Amino acid sequence: MKKRLMRYIVLLKKGIIGISIELVYPLIVALSAFILCLIMFISEISRR
Amino acid sequence: MIPDFSKDDIFVVSHYIGKILIALGLAQLFPVFVGLVFREMGAVIDFFISILACFSFGSILLYFSPSPKGLNWRQGMIIVALSWLLAMSFSALPLYLSGHFECFLDACFESMSAYATTGLVLIQDLDHLSHAHNIWRHQMCFIGGQGIILVALVFFFRGGDALRIYIGEARDDKILPNSITTAKFIWMVSFTYLIIGSLLLAFVLILHGIPFSRALFHGLCIFMAGWDTAGFAPQSLNVLYYHSPAFELVTVIIILLGATSFGVHYSVWTGKFRELREDFEVKILLFSIFFAYLITLVGFLGRTAMFSDVFSFFRQTFYQVISGHTGVGYSNIYVSQLTEWPDLAIFGVIVAMAIGGCMNSTAGGIKVFRIGLFYKALKREVRRLAYPESSRVKEFFHHQREIPVDDTMVKTAMIITVCYVLLYISGAVIGTFFGYDFLSSLFESVSAAANVGLSIGITSPSMSAFLKIWYIIEMWAGRLEFFAIFILIRFFVKVIKK
């Protein structure tokens, strides 16, 4: 059990950058979708 | 002659199903624990009954079928298909006993919806449901999202047998050479994110002034249903209950990670960050999210006056699209608001829902992998026709490594895609038969079959029983990706013929 936990912690230490990258990537997706939305919204308003 | 179904099959199947039922009984100990913590004795009794039912039924099955030597493909498939049905009915028991359902069928609908990570609900007066039952609803999502058998896999099966079952549950991506280690890795990723995600959600709620224990409870529930793309929520208002854009943003992170395949998680965790950018599935997923969102945006051309500002416009439209695309089905608007959307925007959400997330993630639907494969195969055919006859055309896609597109792969993918499309249409036709308009029926049917859970208002306790049963079948077939179910049907046909 202890050995397994140690192995898990080692992997977690290695994966910590990976996890943080993974946490940021959805934000980038959301941000670019927002930009898409903004362009469309502004073009709508300017046409009105 | 090739041996077909025999009596042995029945013994092997009932042996493993017995084991799975016992595992299901063990899984219900967690809600019992929650019930004891919150001092909900009524709920604890419900679970007590259900655990005993699982244990006694499981041990009777084990008693009649001694431990078998091995397991072949078709037995594995039958076990998967049957155990999902049994798990549905046994897990519905505590829900039904809670008294929040009109009939047992409704409770079955709810538990299948949870296991298949759909998220359509028939529960009534959810806001007064006990913590124990609520945790069980979300725990079912967590179990079903990884795979019911995957839970049992780690404890009960041997290496070779495990693989056959693993594939039955529509998880054919071998991340690690051994399927048991793969299952363990999947659990490790899920539990790590369970801790990070629930704490993150709880943190946002604490900032909104909700006391710690309640915040943690909500965080845990929302994470379990969000990560497994189920879309259940502990309150009847779903995500709308929290009235917090920040909270919704955190759920977007969780659901996108849930819809990303475990293969990519493995690569990124072990230091191959480039995989996130280069993986064929992730690329297609992002592309199709933007594509579906663009359809929705175009649908709103000339109608943006419905919204007060760009933030609220973005919040409502993008959330439905991403929630539909990843197969979650969280909704931050009322059904009446969704029905007001222009048809093209609704169609955009339907497209998003129909495509679904990554293969070997917790998402449902046709899956972006198959869409990508279709594109690659099409490209290959066009190139083959364009080049001289003697030339050999090859097409590759990147998934951990460069993999050539071969005909068997394309064939299987296309069979499943066609099955999905037929399932979508069948539900739409049946819905139309019951008097709903076609677009709404299609929306609800795709939502059930692709395991999404967004509702346009058809799903309610008062809808016809036939439609409920049909949606249960859609969720079941959509989650297991058909083959296990076809084999089960064949098995029954053979048994009856004999």
Place this chain on the structure above:
Amino acid sequence: MKILRLILFGLLALWGISSSQTVSALINNPEMFDGKTVVVKGELIGDIINGRNGFCVNILDSGKAIGVWFSESEREKIEVLGRYGVKGDFVRIKGVFYKNCAQHTGDMDIHAGFLEILERGRKKDEDVPVEKVVFAFSLGIVSLAAIGILHLLYRRESLPRD
């Protein structure tokens, strides 16, 4: 003439206060009530959620719920929130309904200016039906017997091999 108009106006206002809308009517016809003052009766449920200048509580009325924003001064009035085994405060609120509230990023909500507790919430006694308990215990005995038999059989089966 002026007095008549005043009386009429007063009567209208009185009618406006006494008649209330159901939550499902608001949700299903948001266009009709957008920006208008509404009166809603219902049970306060769940949690108090703090936000910018005020806090939000969801109000439940015959199966449908909607978020209501209150100003800080109303906080003390609310005591019991509906949950499992708890019936929340039954209240009447008067406020402005917004279909797409600009203040709260497009939420459909009510900004309450007035809160009245009609019935104080209370804890319901949990009643566990006796049949359920009896059933649970009889099932327990049956399953224990089944597991016992299984255990014995397994032992008998494995003994000769050893």
